[in-house]
Amino acid sequence: MALLEVKDLHTSFFTDAGEVKAVNGVSFNLERGKVLGIVGESGSGKSVTVYSVLQILASAGKIVGGSVKFDGQELVGAGEKVMKNIRGNKISIIFQDPMTSLNPTYTVGHQLMEAILLHTDRDKKQAYERAVEMLKLVNVNDPEKRMKQYPFEFSGGMRQRVMIAMALACEPDILIADEPTTALDVTIQAQILELMKDLQEHLGMAIIMITHDLGVVAQMCDEVVVMYAGSYCERGTAEEIFYNPKHEYTKGLLRSIPNVSNLGQKLQPISGTPIDLLNLPKGCPFAPRCENAMKICISEAPESMDINSEHKASCWMNVKEKLEKDRRILIFVPEIGMCETAVLYFKKCISEEIMIDFVYSGDENRSEKIKKFYNRELDILITTTILERGVTFDYLDVVVFDAKHVNFTKAALIQISGRVGRKDYDNSGDVVFLADNISRDMKAAIKEIEYMNNLARYRKLNRR
Numbered sequence: 001m002a003l004l005e006v007k008d009l010h011t012s013f014f015t016d017a018g019e020v021k022a023v024n025g026v027s028f029n030l031e032r033g034k035v036l037g038i039v040g041e042s043g044s045g046k047s048v049t050v051y052s053v054l055q056i057l058a059s060a061g062k063i064v065g066g067s068v069k070f071d072g073q074e075l076v077g078a079g080e081k082v083m084k085n086i087r088g089n090k091i092s093i094i095f096q097d098p099m100t101s102l103n104p105t106y107t108v109g110h111q112l113m114e115a116i117l118l119h120t121d122r123d124k125k126q127a128y129e130r131a132v133e134m135l136k137l138v139n140v141n142d143p144e145k146r147m148k149q150y151p152f153e154f155s156g157g158m159r160q161r162v163m164i165a166m167a168l169a170c171e172p173d174i175l176i177a178d179e180p181t182t183a184l185d186v187t188i189q190a191q192i193l194e195l196m197k198d199l200q201e202h203l204g205m206a207i208i209m210i211t212h213d214l215g216v217v218a219q220m221c222d223e224v225v226v227m228y229a230g231s232y233c234e235r236g237t238a239e240e241i242f243y244n245p246k247h248e249y250t251k252g253l254l255r256s257i258p259n260v261s262n263l264g265q266k267l268q269p270i271s272g273t274p275i276d277l278l279n280l281p282k283g284c285p286f287a288p289r290c291e292n293a294m295k296i297c298i299s300e301a302p303e304s305m306d307i308n309s310e311h312k313a314s315c316w317m318n319v320k321e322k323l324e325k326d327r328r329i330l331i332f333v334p335e336i337g338m339c340e341t342a343v344l345y346f347k348k349c350i351s352e353e354i355m356i357d358f359v360y361s362g363d364e365n366r367s368e369k370i371k372k373f374y375n376r377e378l379d380i381l382i383t384t385t386i387l388e389r390g391v392t393f394d395y396l397d398v399v400v401f402d403a404k405h406v407n408f409t410k411a412a413l414i415q416i417s418g419r420v421g422r423k424d425y426d427n428s429g430d431v432v433f434l435a436d437n438i439s440r441d442m443k444a445a446i447k448e449i450e451y452m453n454n455l456a457r458y459r460k461l462n463r464r
Contacts, residue, residue: 001072002029003206004053004174007437009066011045011052020277022048022061024230027437028223030174035200035207037221037238039214039253043274045230046210047096050176054091055083071173089119092167093176094160101163102151108162109147112169119170134165138195157188161195168199175200176208181216193219214257218242226250229275229285236311246313248290284316292317296349306432309446316349327395327429328373331382332416334405336360342382342401358382388415396420396429403433403442413445 011023023045030036038046051057053068055075068075070086095101103111112131116122122130128147135143138161151159160180167175177196181189197220200207209220217224217238224241226234226249234247245251252270272289275281281288287297294316302314333342339358346356355378359369366386373381374393381387385407398420400408408416413433420429431449433442 003032003071004030004208005067005069006049006053007067007069009049009052009068010064011048011057012062012064013058013060014062015060018278021280022230022277023052024280025066026225026227026230026232028225028232028235030206030208032173032206033200033204034222035209035220037209037211037217037224038227039211039217039224040227041212041270041274043277044227046212046227047178048230049227050093050178050208050210054087054093054176056087088115088167088172089170090172091174091176092170092172093178094163094167094180096179096182099156099159102159104151107148107150108154112147112162112166115166116169130169131165134169135162137168137199138162138165140165155188156184157191160184160188160192164192164195164199168203168205171203172205174206174208176210178210179212180209181211181213196220214242214253226253229280230277231285231314233286233315234311234313236307236313240307240311244307244311246307246311246318247286247315248292248317249286250313252289284314294320300349303434304436305434309450327397328376328378328393329380330373330387330393330396330398330419331380332388332398332400332408333382333384334402334407336362336384338401339382339384346380354379356380356382359387360384361386385412385416387419388412389418391419393419397432398429399432399434401434404435404437404439408441410441410444410448413441414448417445417449 006029007027009023009026010021013020013022026045026049028036038049040046048057048061051061052063053075055063063076066076070090075083075086102108109128109131112134113124113127116127116130117124131147132143135146140146140158140161154162180196181192184192193216196207207220209216211217221238224236224238225232226241226247228249234241234245234250241250242254245254249270255268256270258267270289275285275288281298283296283298283300284290284293284302287293290297297316302316304312304314305318307313307318331342333339339360343356343358347354357369357372357378359366359381361384363369369378369381370387370391372378396419398416400413400416403413417431420431433446435442
């Protein structure tokens, strides 16, 4: 079980102008000891997402849907008493601006001790000793002297170290760092990031790193969530996001980073401006700024698509890429009633000329349609679970819509996946499970499929 589970989180701000949907269906998991990066332009909903987790929203803000679980405990609707125990004690946060986060009228020592006394059962003497210990831990020289000084006597980098010490004083399970290096110069940024990395390894805590700096993400994070217009457009491991981006927005962010390959060249900023969250579009929110936007991008919002077991993206370009391959697609739907609707949907979204049909158990023309698909007279065949076994096609990709549906058991998903790569000359087909979240059967099926694939590769190598 993940330490922190966020599912379909929706947070809105209710203003005189209307409802601002600042967070619009965000989902992610944070494992113990891992570092999760949340990236995106200003206004994409990064900070509001973590403020929703801690429930420290402005008065106009409200969580209107979704779930936030910490160590299995539901936090949405849990009440202030529960949240007081969570904040600072279990989940701590470093706010964006170290210059204004500390109270200028109190000494640094007083503020550190206040946080320790509030969240632990230590007395004043023990709190003082703990505060000095934490200042030493974050490499503040002469901590006893520094305890008596006021924030204005500290540099920006030292203030940020104090904020980190304050956040870690109660040994939280999760540290949230909201743009922790924004107001610091490059040298100090590097020092702070190195310090956080060392502390994370030393204390074994999980970190949520909120930033617009992809360089920080590359240095610090195990997994990444890319946010745009209040929702995630792509998520996966840092390696997948950087080396195999599958959303046009992510690609745009990566193109805007200076690196050794574009020395002497002008950086390519993403054209246009972020959309108005008061009036979210019907289709993909990034479509007005996307150079490769298609007709369907304007009219239909893309669903999250599994690129692989470690990577998800919500972009119609991935569907287009699959259709452009010289391969057929076998699409499984959980119910007969969805077959005809799916055919109409694909014809509308892709082309009226597409060769597509559907088949189900009571279809009188079932054999004929399967034969046409086998003979490559159809590009796409939509079916229920009747074709989960007993058929073999070459150069085939498989898509399972609503893969979490009860009709798609673990065994069914494994059998469906077995339609791919059954020919010795073609073992490169893709299997994609589409769902708004991963069911237990999906997890079990994916694990079993990956095991069988690895076993097949091993046997193939040993035959050579």
